[in-house]
Amino acid sequence: MLRRFCRLPLLSFLISYASWGHAAGPxxxxxxxxxxxxxxxxxxxxxxxxxxxxxxxxxxxxxxxxxxxxxxxxxxxxxxxxxxxxxxxxxxxxxxxxxxxxxxxxxxxxxxxxxxxxxxxxxxxxxxxxxxxxxxxxxxxxxxxxxxxxxxxxxxxxxxxxxFPSINSEIARFDDSELNGDELADRQFMLSFDDGPTAPAGNTDKLTNILRENGLHATFFILGSNLQARLNKTSEQEVRKLYEGQCIALHGWEHRSHAKWDDWLHSVSRTSALVKDFSPDSYLPLFRPPYGQRRADAHETLAPQGIAISLWNIDSQDWNRTMSADKAEHRVQTLMLLWRRGTILFHDIHTKAVGAVPNLISTNRLNGVQWIDCHEKLRNSLSSAKKNQAANLELFARNEHEN
Incomplete structure (x- = not known):
């Protein structure tokens, strides 16, 4: 675990980092x-x-x-x-x-x-x-x-x-309050999907149907703007039905770096309010920053709202145009064998997940792999994260008082 970086130098570095996105990948x-x-x-x-x-x-x-x-x-x-x-x-x-x-x-x-x-x-x-x-x-x-x-x-x-050692989730966390899959037990994995929802009858619908058919409950990190667009086209009841049995978490209002955005907190809270308003039973108070880019003090800022940061440690790379559904499936399966636990990142706005996920479920049906139920197991992890956050805030307050 890397120790927390000094905030002011880090924030200056984040500004120069902001345009990176996926483009810096090999x-x-x-x-x-x-x-x-x-x-x-x-x-x-x-x-x-x-x-x-x-x-x-x-x-x-x-x-x-x-x-x-x-x-x-x-x-x-x-x-x-x-x-x-x-x-x-x-x-x-x-x-x-x-x-x-x-x-x-x-x-x-x-x-x-x-x-x-x-x-x-x-x-x-x-x-x-x-x-x-x-x-x-x-x-x-x-x-x-x-x-x-x-x-x-x-x-x-x-x-x-x-x-970019300090702000990419696969490399380092700012502290133990950030979840990324390493906190899970051996053979435990969580399926997660970013950037949705899609338009009616799109990939989000197909994936939620696949998950329900297999009795699985995954976490969808939605963009507030996409959710609002979906709500504008259909009723709240239909969107609630779309995510029935699944968990809805936060990816911000827009897909942009939340490390350089002055209004990043409003992006999170606005999305949170929208989800809680139409589907409180599906809401999971987790925030996954786009590209994994977040400020060093993001978890402290979100803690009063009861929101924890949720990252990933197995990236399907399904966003990449060179990655087919089969390649994404085989990549994820190999990384599951290597790391033996983790949070798997897919994107429900891309068709690759629709092709890859059913095969992953089938392959790992009887080999001891446990797909985490987002309603139960993840809430336990979230509870532990909140305890870590509270301890960190208490330590920070004590240090400030002593100084």
Whole structure:
């Protein structure tokens, strides 16, 4: 966990960052054809075998980047600048999560594939140095595809760390009051969808129908302007029916950076008031800032309204025009195997989620994956976040008084 940054320098940095959006992402997104994996992942044992494999391949790739000097890493990431401290902190966090996840995936693995006896991080790193898949192995085709995937994915992550370490949710949180999926238990995942709702009979309708058919309850981070447009076309009753059984959270009134916007708080509160007015039972007091861009003190500002910040740690990249539904599905499945928990980011304004989500649900139906019910489990996380917020506010007030 990164410590909170000094506010004034950070806010100045945010202004220069504001035009970034999705444009700073690497040219080559991490994609993989999961058909190269020679087994199903339809049981807990099969999930763990595939999970161990992806963890080992990512760890091997991560270890190799440590041999690069700053100039070589800048060249690899395609950046002119490099926040070396941030990169090292991200690597440290990755190692901690990889070791934890590998141990979780290796319980009772015995002589099954990719099962190494690991006692410490040092031993883990040592064994990764010699990890390889032989050409005669049934996993060889997967190993080639997986290595390429994890090299690209690690480039994505390190590039964000190199350029924008303090305000991208996949890299760092300002403090523990911000939710991003790391707080979930092993094999727990939350489906979330940004930017809706769409026009009647659009992708939002299709996704909510898919979720209801499968008995799942996801969180929709809506834009206030899109919701108002939908309400203008249909009745409140019809929109309530659209989200029946699901949770509605906040993405602001407009899809723009809430780090540089002077009126950002009104954007959140205006959207919150609209949702609570027409569908209070579906309202979940969470705010996901567009692009993950938010001010360092956003959580303190929102705390009096009972609103917590909710980010993500598994990005489907379904907004990208190069990403098909199949590619988004395979990317998410691979990251589920790697991180073993998390909040998955889709966008209901794009058609990719409609194609990817049903297959993800089907693949993970019997392998121990638990899709978080937004009404129950997430409220528990939110309660913990509020306790952290209260403690932070108390500490801040005490420090201000002492100074």
């Amino acid at each position: 040219v080559a997104l991490a994609t993989i054809d999961r058909a190269t994996w020679p087994q199903l992942v339809s049981s807990e044992t099969e999930f763990d075998i595939a999970s161990r494999a992806e963890i080992l391949m990512f760890g091997k790739t991560l270890l190799e980047t440590e041999a690069l000097n700053p100039a070589q890493l800048r060249e690899r990431l395609g950046t002119k600048s490099l926040d070396e401290k941030s990169v090292e902190q991200v690597r440290h966090r990755f190692w901690s999560k990889l070791l934890e996840n590998y141990r979780a995936a290796s319980k009772h693995c015995g002589s099954k594939p990719f099962c190494l006896q690991i006692e410490s991080l040092g031993e883990f790193r040592q064994k990764l140095e010699f990890f390889s898949v032989e050409p005669a192995s049934p996993y060889f085709s997967w190993s080639l595809a997986s290595r390429k995937f994890h090299e690209a994915y690690l480039n994505e992550q390190l590039r964000l760390a190199a350029l």
